Amino acid sequence: MKKIFLIFTIVITIVNCSNNEESSCDWEVIPSIIVPQETENNLNKVFSKDNTILNNNDENNFILKITTKQQLNNLSDDELDIDVDFDKYFILGGRIQTSSISNRISIHQLKVCNAQSSYNYEVIIEKCTECYPALGFLYFWNIYPKSISENEVTLSIK
């Protein structure tokens, strides 16, 4: 019995440590790159409900990592000449489904937990109190330094 109790205690301790590690992780926001207004407008067109290529994606919630000009062109319905220097930067963009088209994204940002080398793209929804109850999609994008692009990025919605 003592052995069993000891093993059980060890397992609980490990789990707790793991949880503690996760919760105690110091998530830092990685600043995105500010782009010229024209580039912003063009990227807003790419990441919008009017983009049939995105609309054809079966996933309701997804995040894409765009690291080349070609990838960006493939994603765009229109032949937009979007000025992004992919030697220095890359794009994180995607969409999430929402229960009302009246909902809005209040914050979306890339965070890193250096202790675990984890990257998470956090999207916080501002839920409407006065709503049109049509399901809809909310779109987001940001530009970050190329050096980060090698890392896996998870998407979380709050």
Add this chain to the structure above:
Amino acid sequence: MKLHYQLNKKNTMKKVYLLLLLMTLSSYSQKINQKITKINDKYKIENNGRLFDVDMNTITIKLKKGVELNSNYKFYRKNKLGYVDLKVPKDYTIENYISLLSSDESIEKIEYNSIGHYIDFIPNDDDEHLQWYLSTINYYNANEFTTGNSNVIVGVLDSGTDWLHSDLGLGNDTYQNIYLNAGEDTWSNPDNPNSGNGIDDDGNGLIDDWKGWNYANNSNDVRTINFHGTQVSGIIGAKTNNNHGIAGIAGGNNNEGVKILPYCIGIAQPLGAVLDDAIIEAVDNGVKVIQLSLSVAQTNAIDNAIQYAINRNVIIICASGNGSSNNIPYPASNNNVIAVGATDQNEIRANFSNFGNNLDIVAPGVGIYGLDLNDNYITSDGTSFAAPQVSAVAALIYSINPSLTVQEVRDILETTADKVGGYNYTIVGGHPNGTWDDEMGYGRLNAKKAVETIIFEDTYISGSSLACSSNTVFSLFNVPNGISVNWQVSSNLQIVSSTNTQVTVKASNSTVSGSGYIKAIISGYEIQKIVWVGPPSPDELDIQNSNYSGQDFFVAGEQNVLWVTTKTSAIDETVMGIDDYDWNYSSGWSHFETEDKDMVSVVFVPPYSYGYETVYVRACNTCGEGNWHSESYQIMQNYYLSFSPNPTYDETTITIEQGTLEETNQKSESAETASDKIGEWDLEIYNIMNVQKLKKDNLKSKSIKIQTAGWTEGIYLVRVKYKDEILTGKLLVIK
């Protein structure tokens, strides 16, 4: 690798299954030439691109020449061209029965039968085939009766409506389904809201509100950048059968349908502050329906505006919201409105659709194809797009009868909803319109049933409640114009002749007796009259005895009132048209019938013959008499006289004996007790000439010995007065 193997295995199984199916079909194929598909566990016959439900009860066969029908088959009817309708036996599925028939060499052809539609139409709109929800809500059978009356206005209070959309506004047609406010001067350029006269012609505080009003920016242009209101409007009022776009449920038939009065009450979000004003303004503009696919915080102002609408007989339809929760938001939670949830293609609650006690009805809300901005089309999900389907059907109902109350329209929508999805619909307090379920309300909207309820509201079959072997005429009243009627009768009746408004029937033969029906089938809608066919045949006729309720005896000499009750009392009499009863009795009974048809008085008269007698009764109606029912009765007496001996020479003992009735009533008492109860009695004896020979009063013992030695030979009448009875007997004296 493992997955790959499994896939291959699955494919192999599929191939085997397909092979088996093909083998089965090929064995049938020589006899069956129909395309049958199975959709959601329902068999469908595909014919010219349309799907019909398979009649699961009837199979039609054609026999080979010179062959008689196998007597094992349950025969319905046949025609002179050799086609025979067979009933699918209870212990067979339709597939099993087809299989059985296919192996019968005497059968040349086998055909499934469809349950068809009447003269409805499939709109020719290009994208109608993308509107899967139209067939689900039975729109195609509703449009036979109405496609929307342009006098009915639906207020769409939403994110704005693009009245320039060619499938809603004029487009390439000569008509539009946007309401134009007659109180305002027309815009000089109908496409330009700035071309009004700048005057508030109707004095409602809104200048040039010719095509609705935009409360979000206080302008007369309700076109905004949010597609939501345009899609909602199109589901209701997109122009139908105009060879273009989609079919609005109440969008006319290549002509004007119901009119959409659009109000923008907030572009990205609905604004609670203006919702009350928009509701009141819509009501004042004459709308019959207000469509609200939105949620806002509850306020007294909005509550009062809703009440204002209800008081003016305007129905309000609201979306239940998309939170997947059992908390329906306001204003759908207001008891005065109809809260609409969403279903999917499998006829179950859409996973996002809110549910709960305030839910009233559901309609499809997944993959709803409709109008988008910029003359485009869009597919969307949400209770937002379920609610306008209900609004549209409410508008169709008002198109037929604009004087209905809100409560009447609500009752129609709720009582005609289909109980789909396999949910546990039950009677629940606070939901008076039939069975209800927490997730589905009263069920899924059924446009056809809702509309039919109004169309045939006053249609009825008039005629006798009896049908005999002679011809009886039944008439159909208040049949809508241009509608063809198909008559059906129960198997114990036959149709002699029929027209659109009349049918002559008679009993199928002279021996039938039972309940029957006459149905007028109008576009799939059944109007039924229940009749009784032939003489009455109550399961049981109970003969009651008024003197001794529940007992099966008579007391001799008493008048006994008998009456008959049918097993189910007056109900059977009414249903079977019983207007009289025949009585019959054993010989030796005298009787007379009172005026009441089901009552008779009988007296059992001397000479008494103790034992059992039978009373017979049968019910009668104008068709004839039913079968005899009988009741046996024991004839009883309280007391009687015994003589010992009788005949006698010189003496005899006269005893008061207890009769069978008293024995029955007192069988638990001891003989001693019964004996002690003998009281005083008086005795008189007369000869045949009625001369008194003996008289003794106040006798105490139950027996008395009398001397007859001096009496002349002959019959003597003995008369005893005991208690309240006069007992008599005959004594024979011999020498």
